[in-house]
Amino acid sequence: MKREQLSVYFIMGTQNVKHRQPLRILEEALQAGVTMFQFREKGDGALTGEAYEQFAKDCQALCQQYNVPFIVNDDVELALKLQADGVHIGQEDEAIMTVKERIGDMIFGVSVHTMEELEVALANGATYVGIGPIFATKSKDDAKTPAGTHFLRQVTEAYPHLWTVAIGGITEQNAWEPLQAGADGVAVISTICESESIDKTVQNLKKMK
Numbered sequence: 425m426k427r428e429q430l431s432v433y434f435i436m437g438t439q440n441v442k443h444r445q446p447l448r449i450l451e452e453a454l455q456a457g458v459t460m461f462q463f464r465e466k467g468d469g470a471l472t473g474e475a476y477e478q479f480a481k482d483c484q485a486l487c488q489q490y491n492v493p494f495i496v497n498d499d500v501e502l503a504l505k506l507q508a509d510g511v512h513i514g515q516e517d518e519a520i521m522t523v524k525e526r527i528g529d530m531i532f533g534v535s536v537h538t539m540e541e542l543e544v545a546l547a548n549g550a551t552y553v554g555i556g557p558i559f560a561t562k563s564k565d566d567a568k569t570p571a572g573t574h575f576l577r578q579v580t581e582a583y584p585h586l587w588t589v590a591i592g593g594i595t596e597q598n599a600w601e602p603l604q605a606g607a608d609g610v611a612v613i614s615t616i617c618e619s620e621s622i623d624k625t626v627q628n629l630k631k632m633k
Contacts, residue, residue, distance in 0.1 A: 425510075425531050429493060430552060430589045430609035432629045434458040437465035438479065440617045447482055453616050454490040456626035459609070461487050462512055462533075464497035480506060493531060500526050512554065515541060520548045533589075537571070542579060546586070554611060555579060557592020558602050561613075573605035580606025596628040603632050 434453050438446045450461065463483050465471055471479055480496070484506055487494040495510040496503035500523055503511045510531025513523055524532060534545040535554040545553055555576045557569075576590055590602030591611035599610045610629060619625040 425493060425551060427587050427608055429459045430587060431459045431633055432457065432626055433460045433462065433589050433609050433611040434616055435462040435464050435497070435591075435611055435613045436617060437463070437467070438471055439465070439467045439469045440613050446479070447486065449617060449622065450483055451486055452622040453626060454486055454492055456623040457630060458492065458616070458626055460493045460495065462495040462497050462611070466497065477502065477505075484508065495531060495533060503527065503530065510551070520544055520550075524548045535591075537575070539578075542583075546583075552587035552589060552608075553579070554589050554591050555607070556590055556611075558590050559593025559598060561593040573602055576602055576607055577605040596625055599629055599632045609633075
């Protein structure tokens with residue numbers, strides 16, 4: 425993985441998409457130039473069982489076609505089964521040390537909200553950290569209170585070589601703020617899922633860098 429692959433980080437599950445085919449949205453996003461994709465099938469109405477696994481496989485196949493890393497959110501079993509490019513976990517998911525032992529050299533992303541959590545992630549071999557929510561978000565029912573860019577700036581100043589991606593309420597209009605604070609990229613869900621022109625949205629996010 426390269427640092428610039430965090431630039432426009434798209435996260436999606438079927439529950440984030442209304443009135444359109446999720447795989448079509450993913451393909452348009454890949455065609456437009458998103459640089460990383462995270463499969464996050466969680467929440468009300470999320471797929472389960474065989475349908476869940478098949479959707480993951482279909483998303484992975486598209487990512488492979490466009491040579492974009494395919495990251496699985498939280499589900500280490502699925503990531504190992506599909507030989508995904510990586511795993512991303514939050515603080516409420518499986519223990520960081522255990523996940524790292526299980527996934528070996530896969531890309532390893534960890535969401536952090538404090539310096540203590542950051543240090544644990546670094547000590548356990550995180551490839552990059554996700555920091556947020558920067559702004560208010562509607563994509564996660566259990567999202568924490570928006571933190572703004574203060575903690576992000578603190579992290580990027582203290583650890584200039586650490587790879588960071590900002591998440592939470594990021595749009596075409598405000599993406600410049602976390603990028604100016606030092607983030608390597610922005611992670612978005614609804615900004616792409618609800619876009620009327622995915623190509624234009626992705627290009628606008630890329631211009632912010």
